[in-house]
Amino acid sequence: MGVAALILCTARSLADAVPGGIHVVGIPGNVAWVSYEGRLVLMRAGHAFIGINIAAKPGRHQVQIHGDTSTTVDFEVQPKTYPEQRLTIANPKMVNPDPADLQRIEAEAARMEQVYLSFSEGPAPTRLDQPLNGRTSSPFGFRRVFNGEPRNPHSGLDLAAPTGTPIKAPAPGTVRLTGSFYFNGNSVFLDHGQGLISMVCHLSEIKVREGVQVQAGDLLGLVGATGRATGPHLHWSVSMNGNRVDPEIAMAVFSRAD
Ligand code: ZN
Secondary structure, eight states: OOHHHHHHHHHHHHHHOSTTOEEEEEOOTTOOEEEETTEEOEEETTEEEEEOOTTOOSEEEEEEEESSSEEEEEEEEOOOOOOEEEEOOSOGGGTSOOHHHHHHHHHHHHHHHHHHTOOOOSOOOSOOOOSSOOEEEEOTTOEEEETTEEOOOOOSEEEEOOTTOEEEOSSSEEEEEEEEETTTEEEEEEEEETTEEEEEEEESEEOOOTTOEEOTTOEEEEOBOOSSOSSSEEEEEEEETTEEEOHHHHHHHHHHOO
16 A cells, blocks of 8 residues: 555544544454453454444544553544434424333333444454435434424434335344334344444334344345334444444445455
8 A cells, every 4th residue: 555545544534533433443463352432343354443422522532452462542533513403203202202101212222222232253244335225314413303302313324215115234244133112113233243233223114033144135124114204214323332323434434444
């Protein structure tokens, strides 16, 4: 690799070290594991891929690299301001759930978090593909305001597509969790290995069972509008080391790191 290419790589990596982005660090061959905020991170082809929380504070962050000896490497998280998005939801219980629903929502959040925090051994995928071809109706990170009330930022990428459009696995993986969730509707969680998890939701139909292994491009389900959705679309979340990251950054980062 020439000097110009090296500079370009460094610049692009830095640009991705933002809240909701992915920081890529080159690691020597004798590294056994890499951790960030006490969690294992994905390693592939001489690099560690660190998912950065959308709520991360800009400034100095640290990665621990463990081999024969352990070292700490600093990196800088740059600020990133995501635009605000105002949406109107017809069902007020999807904005202010009643106490019984809140109990269900908390229980569901715990089940989902367990999947997001899991780390399975084995090779990480070499690329991630968009689960369907569709217009982006809402990018990752938008600060959401539902019926005038601020809520959590958008944790995935929304792709508009008609009800019944096939949703394909972005990469090989194991189906860890399926179900019908309060906000997300019919959902599939796919474990691609080493803490890289895809979640697709609002499905009209789920076409896979928990525990099965799928290949890239295999059918996961069909587009719908279940859960908190203003119309049929696919919501795709990508999680690394327990942090939801921008799927568009994830696709770009994985395709250029070979
Ligand atoms: Zn969404």
